[in-house]
Every structure is written in structure tokens, then in C-alpha cells.
Amino acid sequence: MKINSTLYALLFLIGLGILAPITLSAQDAHFSQFYSSPLQMNPALTGVFPGEYRFTANYRTQNYAVLGNQAYKSIAASFEGRRPVGRDDYYSLGIAILRDQVGESQFSQSRAVLSGSYLKHIGSGRSRGSGQFLIGGAQLGIAQWSYDWNDLWFTEQFEVMPGSQTAFINFASSNGEALSMMETDLFMEFNAGVLYYNVIDEDNSFYLGGALHHLTEPNVSFLDDQSEMLHSRWVGQAGGQVSLTREASLLPAIAVMGQGPSFLGIGGMNLRYSNRDWREVAIRAGLWGRVANQGESGMGLDAMVVSAILEVERWQFGLSYDVTVSDLSTANNSRGAFELSLIYVHPSKDRFKVICPKF
Template identity: 50%
Template sequence: MRINEPEFNKKPSLTFSENYKIQMVRFYLLAGLVAVLSVLQLNAQEARFAQFYANPMYTNPAMTGVMEGQLRFTANYRELYTSILGNDGFRTISAGLEIRRPVGRGNFFGFGAQFLRDQAAGNFTRNTGVLSGSFQKKLAGGRRGPTYFLSGGAQLGFGQRGFDVNKLWFSNQFFVDDINRTAFIDRGLSSGEAFGAANSGLYIDFNAGLLWYGVMQNGTSFYVGGSAYHLNEPNISFIGLDDPLARRFVGHAGAELPLGSSGFSILPATMVQIQGPATSATAGANFRYSQKDWKEVALRAGLWAHVSNRLDALAMDAMIFTAVLELERVQFGVSYDITVNDLKLSNNGRGAFELSMIYVQKANYRSKVECPTF
């Protein structure tokens, strides 16, 4: 089957050979851009969410079940560079379910499960799932004073990585038709390449984390946590070689700080990730507004910055704008990344679009539920 891509410009002032060279330059520039974007994505090893505070189990296993309720469902969707790559952009979907149960005097257990699917360049996919648990120990607190908790969590995970060989083509399948003045790809011919398995096989993964948080009587809350993913460094090779998945280390912190009695509060937060040679950080704040007449309704808007390492130096990649609508039990979030590094010349600054949803069911047990605002 012949696919007329790319098709040649037929201006009479240019010869076929000149047109061929121009089109091939364009073709290789596009291919190079796709390769650069793929390297940037895979260099980070893991999917990234701008709204990391809306994806607790992916940020820290110790956050499993840390909520003002007894059940929480989370869903996140992110797409990156689809403005220039179309269906070959990067897309990530995750969904998680958690429950929180009291145990002892003021302590809690958290249990959860999460699934994540990451698709890169329309061909490479990552599927992961985890079973997550935490124990939230009340350190101090009373009716009139602040309450402090220390939470420890762990996850048992499973994963698989794969690609679709049928969506790839190689030089043996690329031809130039001098008669019809077109270039085409014949996927019916052999690529001449030898592949092993099209997936990495199922691997087992272990993650763990700690979280310390406090809740004050005046509405102030704060948290500090750290986590480590892929502690066992599972082998993710496609061809039976030794290709360990580098450990991912996460440090994060945040707070809610009321601004007097105006109904406004500020929610600053930051997260730093290190995985192999890749380092990245996101920092910023959401401004929250609510009033008594709104009952459980609140609005948030924020600005964030994302930086990552380039040639051993940190440089800003994107500015992130966020908006959140809080209802009685459901929270909806949307964010948009504006590219500010050199890639903005290719995508006109159009980076990533992200959606999040959190549903929390209120607790029906007597134990007082205290939780920081994420």
C-alpha cells in the first residue's frame, strides 16, 4: 500500500531533484523534532502531572487515604505536544480509588489501588497498576490545639511497557516514485529489522513514602513528605538484556494559609523529582476563595513554574496556569502549560493540557477526620 507522505511541491520553477531535497529536509526536521520530544519525555522516565496535588498516590504512597472522608476517587488526564504532533503526542491517564478507616485512638489505615496508562508518540505505551496502603499515626492534638500526624505508606506495583511494530517504518520501506513525482512508504515490505518481544513482560515494582502534616484550629494546615519509587529497580528490557528502571525520588511540601477573615487563602506547594540523570521541580501556588453563603463551594486559581535539568543546569520549561472548582463532594481542576524553553519556537508556546477530578465521600464514623488541604 502506498502512502503519499510527504507529497512534493510542484512549482514549475523548481526541478524534481530540488523539490525532493526540500521535502526531505522538511521531513527530517519533523522526524528530528519527534525524536527530540521523545528523548525529553523518556529521559524523565515517568509521566508527569502539573496538578500533582490532585494525584496523591502517584506523588507519595503515604498519602493513600489522607482525606477528609472515608472514600476518594481520583482521575487525571494529560496530553502533551498534541498541538504539533496530533495523534502522535503524549497522553497520560490515571484513575485511583482509596478508603480510610479509623483504628485505635485517632489513628487511621488507608487502602487504595491505582492504574496509569502513558502513551508516547502514538506508539510506545506504559501500563502500571499499584495496590497501596498507609498507616496514619496521630502524634499530638486536642480539641483546642493543633493536630499532627505521621503517615507511612507502601505500594506493590505491576507494570508493562510495549510498542506497536506495525506503526513503525524504516528506510527499506521508503521509496521515491520518479514517474508520479511522489515519495511513499510501503509498509507491506519487510523492514529488514529484527525485533524481540514487542513488550517488556510483566514486572513487579515496590514503592514507599513518609508524610508529616499538621492541622490548626484557624484553618491553617501544612504537610511535608518524601517518597521513593521503583525501589527494586525492575528490569524493563524488550530484548532480554539488563535494563533497570531507575529509582524515582520525590520530595514535596505544601500548606494552606488563610488571609485573615476575607475568605481568601493561599495554597503554596512544591514538588521535586530525581530519577537517574533527570531532575525536575514544580513550584507555585493556588489562591482559594470561599464564603459562608457558598457553603461547600470554593474557587481556586494559580500560577506555577516547572524547571528541569538541561546540560547539568536547571532551566525553566513551562509556566502553568491552574483553575479549580470545589463543590461539596467533587473537585474539578484544569491546567495549561505554556512552553517557555526553546521548544516554543516549534509549538508556539502550546504545551500540555490537563484535567483532574476528585470525589470524596464523607465519613460515617465518629472519629474526627483531620487532613491538610492539598
């Protein structure tokens, strides 16, 4: 009965997020495998893993069918470690970097942050390996936006040859724009988040968390005499693990985020099968749905995401593909995004293993 209640609660949260009536679209870079990019989602996820340290890497390319070599490319990586405070509490420190680039202008966002969290044990369960934690986390770092307008052309550079109907773009002529900077000043990043999780037993758990990014709302204008504030971004997440048999379990999850006039939500689940050996090998397969702004038509289903993950002892390899189902599918033949993830967790030498949920 306890397991069924956990499953119903998780499915309710996922359905609520997918059907939320918010008519917005996302701005910051995001990953469909959000469960495999923890420090990009929530600073409170720093240190939430069953080992001594963790390395994570993510790569995403989007809309290659439309933009070719100028397609969206997002690369992220993080490294974190954890140390005990007494027997049951922990503090964690790490670093996370991200670079996102798109288009002929090579517009890019780059940032690097130091990440820290404190894991507070707030209760133990009846079964071995169970427990509850409340975590607070924060990130502090620097970021910069940049682009290259030399490969762009503007209306003032569009010319027609005299006595001819032939038109061309004169890149040598003035573009008529007040462009003087190809990059913004370095600005500070400050993010904060919280997370609660409850590990009921070895194969059943749930978690709930939220975060705020860009709390300082820095100026990201490319013009010296103007101000363009970067909106704060909020993130909400929920998920867990529900056992079906000794070898199989479901890992449902949802993530929603909003930034100024923008919104994105993704939810679904992975089916996990493990050999339950001391050298554990597990595979996952999943289906996810992403909702976002559809322009004037409002909120709608943007893409379906299929995922596959291989776990081999300390390593986890993830692969996913976004199948576009919005109006953009006419232009890209439903070929959306391709994504890879890699996670390495080094086992701890401590006698007591940290209790963590599976993501």
C-alpha cells in the same frame, strides 16, 4: 506571628526547589496538578483526606500542537478508603492505575498497584481541629510497557526507484532490526513513602513528604537477550495552607522528582476563596512554574502553568494549562499541555472528623 512563620517557611521551600541546580529531565509520566493526583505522587498520601473514601481521576494531553493525534496522553485513577485504629490512628487501603501513551509507535506505560498506609497521630495542638500525623505508605502491583512498531519505518526500508529521484518507504521489506516483542514481560512495582503534616488550626497547616518508586528496578527491555533496568524515581514534596482572611487563603506547594539522569521540579501556589457556608463552595486560581532539563543548555524554566479549581461540597473539579516557555515554544507556539482532575470525597459517619491539611 505563627502564620507569618509558616508562610515564610513554605515560600523558602518552594524557592529552593525551583532554583535547585540539577541538570536533569523527567521520564515517568507526571501531572501539573500533582496536588490532585496523590497516589501517583506518594503512597503515604493514601487516606489523607477528611472523609470515609475518596475517588480521584486525572487526564493530561501534551504537545498536541506538534504531535496532533499522537500527542502524549496520560490517564490515572485511584480509589481509597480509611478505617480507624482506636480513636486517633488510622489505616488506609486503595488501588491506583495509570496509563501513559505517546507517538506513532503508541508507546505506552500501564500499571496498577494496591496502596496502603498507616496514619499515626503524634500530637495535638492548642486549637480545635489541630493535630500532627506521621504516615508511612507502600504500593505493590504490576506494570508493563508496550509499543507497536508496525507503523514505524527504518533506514533499511527507505528505497529509491530505479532511474528516478523518487524515494519511498517500503513497509513490506525487512527493517533490519532485531524486533520480536511488542511488549515487555509483566514486572513488579514496589513503591514506598513517608509524610508528616501539622494542622495548626482550621485554616493553617503544612506538610512535608518523600517517596521512592520502582524500588525493584525491573528489566523493561523489549529484547529477549538484553537487560534495560528501570531507574528508581525519588519524589520530594512540601506545601500547606496560610490564611489571609476568614474567606481567603494561600495554598503554596512544591514537588521535585529525579529518576536516573532525569529531574523535574514544579512549584507555585493557589489562591483559595470560600463562602464559609455549611454547604461550602470554594474557588481556586493559581500560577506555577516548572523547571526541567533543557538539553545541552542545562537546567531551565520549561513551562508556566495556570490553574483553576472549583470545590462544591464533596466534589473538586480542576483545570490547568501549561504554557511552554522553553525552546520548544518555537515549535508548538507555546501550546503545551491541557489537564483535568476530579476528586470526590465521601463524608465519614464517624463522630470524630479526621484532621487533614488542604492540598
